[in-house]
Amino acid sequence: MTTSKIPLTPRQQEIFDLVRRSIERTGTPPTRAEIAATLGFKSANAAEEHLQALARKGVIELVSGTSRGIRLKADTLRAMRRPARSPEGQSELPLPGLAQLLLPLVGRVAAGQPILAQEHVEQQLAVSPELFQQTPDYLLRVKGLSMRDAGILDGDLLAVRKVAEARNGQIVVARLGDEVTVKRWKRDADGIWLLPENPDFRPIHVDGSEPFALEGLAVGLLRSGLQ
Structure with a gap:
């Protein structure tokens, strides 16, 4: 899933979803090595390159000095779940799932x-x-x-x-x-x-x-x- 505000390549979307699922399941993001193993990369460096690209696009933050230093931004997750405008230019309707806890x-x-x-x-x-x-x-x-x-x-x-x-x-x-x-x-x-x-x-x-x-x-x- 992508939006006009956050255009991701299919591979970047795959990595973003993998990071999000890991955080939802275990409370922590995956390591570069775990990303590489899951997606079939030859090395963790390939995973790092994709993560750097996601960081440049502003959908994640990378924390230096930690093996699991990958952060998802709250506004990124909300944006990626927001419906697009209809062709007739009608206003967006709020999603029930965006109600605040x-x-x-x-x-x-x-x-x-x-x-x-x-x-x-x-x-x-x-x-x-x-x-x-x-x-x-x-x-x-x-x-x-x-x-x-x-x-x-x-x-x-x-x-x-x-x-x-x-x-x-x-x-x-x-x-x-x-x-x-x-x-x-x-x-x-x-x-x-x-x-x-x-x-x-x-x-x-x-x-x-x-x-x-x-x-x-x-x-x-x-x-x-x-x-």
């Missing part, structure tokens, strides 16, 4: 209190539901750089859906002791692990010595300032 934005979470306690909610933000395959329950302001290589940076807003279970490899919000953290989920014979995406941080083993709760699953990401 009003989501609580959670900042710093105090120890021992529910994550959606009123004192944790900085504000209510209106966002397009078209940004997410699964409807989020809240936005969490990311603190720190432990998920840097997944393209999740300090100050970003993580869209979170409340769940009771997670699958290995998914990015989750978890509470361990007095801390709320964003990590990649892994469960094995030794129990639950919370894995960072930055070699400067160590994996966290949930050993039962501290209170633990799964607070939700990442279903999307908004870059701070682009809401």
